[in-house]
Amino acid sequence: MKFPMYIVDAFSSSADPFSGNPAAVCILSENRSSAWMQQVAAEMNLSETAFLQRRDGDSWNLRWFTPRCEVDLCGHATLAAAHVIWRELGDSRWDLLFHTRSGLLTASKAEAMISLDLPADPPQKLDVAPEALTRLLGQAPYWVGQGRHFLLAVVEDARLVRNLQPDMSLVASLPALGLIVTAPGDEPGLDMVSRFFAPRMGVPEDPVTGAAHCVLAVYWSTRLGKNRLQAFQASQRTGRLGLEITGDRVYLLGRTRTQLAGEFRG
Known part of the structure; x- marks a missing residue:
């Protein structure tokens, strides 16, 4: 065939x-x-x-x-x-x-x-960050939460996100199928910077991840008090997304x- x-x-x-x-x-x-x-x-x-x-x-x-x-x-x-x-x-x-x-x-x-x-994926705040997450980031995250399948780690410096070279064995040890690392945007008009890692799914780093932005849109919309956002995924290939959250849906x-x-x- x-x-x-x-x-x-x-x-x-x-x-x-x-x-x-x-x-x-x-x-x-x-x-x-x-x-x-x-x-x-x-x-x-x-x-x-x-x-x-x-x-x-x-x-x-x-x-x-x-x-x-x-x-x-x-x-x-x-x-x-x-x-x-x-x-x-x-x-x-x-x-x-x-x-x-x-x-x-x-x-x-x-x-x-x-x-x-797409369906929104609200992350639920964790009181304590997994020890492996703090090790791979080199610092405790500003905020950490759990979506349906992905862990969300928020840091305050976009340079950490852009320059991160995580130990994939530590990423794979986390209690989630994938890890999203994000920070506030560092360019005019940019609301967030992120990267996504999922070695347990056979994807060490994904270039641009729509499902991860179903989590990111909820977090950043709540934090920034706006429902329209501009996102940048800082992988080697890079990608740009426009986001809008309406109720339990993300566009x-x-x-x-x-x-x-x-x-x-x-």
Whole structure:
């Protein structure tokens, strides 16, 4: 069998063709097993591979796999999937509906960008930071909280976030699938800087992480007293996101571009 396959940079900069987070998007014309999808994701070896299958004519089934496991939510691969449906498959609808492990998600056209409607993930404050977290940061965090799957560590100096080289064995020992480290923005108009590490999921550092910003949006919106935010993920590739929080939903705004188009023969 041959399946259309694309690699799309999500949350990319309009000026840099090699920014953002590359996701593979595979279009399924028939049912395939979870084990097969996992093998494909391992073969692609990107932080996320999305699998799309048309459902009921006007919506899609969407699943996400890292090289190691299936995940409940992935923002950048959803952005990439929407991009493929519009730009590569020629769908003309303004909104796209995805049936996922996180419920029904929506992608909408937003001029030259795409807006995603994702569930908010409010972090619950921890009274004591895990000892391994303090060791890998080199200091106690200003604030630490726990989301559904990710630990959030807040520091006050963006330079620490940008320059951090964490011991991945310490990250993997934390009581969470991933670690978000964040600080106040250090550029005009920038509300936050962050990085995301998830070695237990097969992703030592993710370039730009939509699911992490479902946590970040809640924390920074509460702290700054505003519901519209500008975010920068300071990975080697970097990525920029616009965020808006409304009730229990987070809207992520980002740019995309196709980097590769072909077929997977499996």
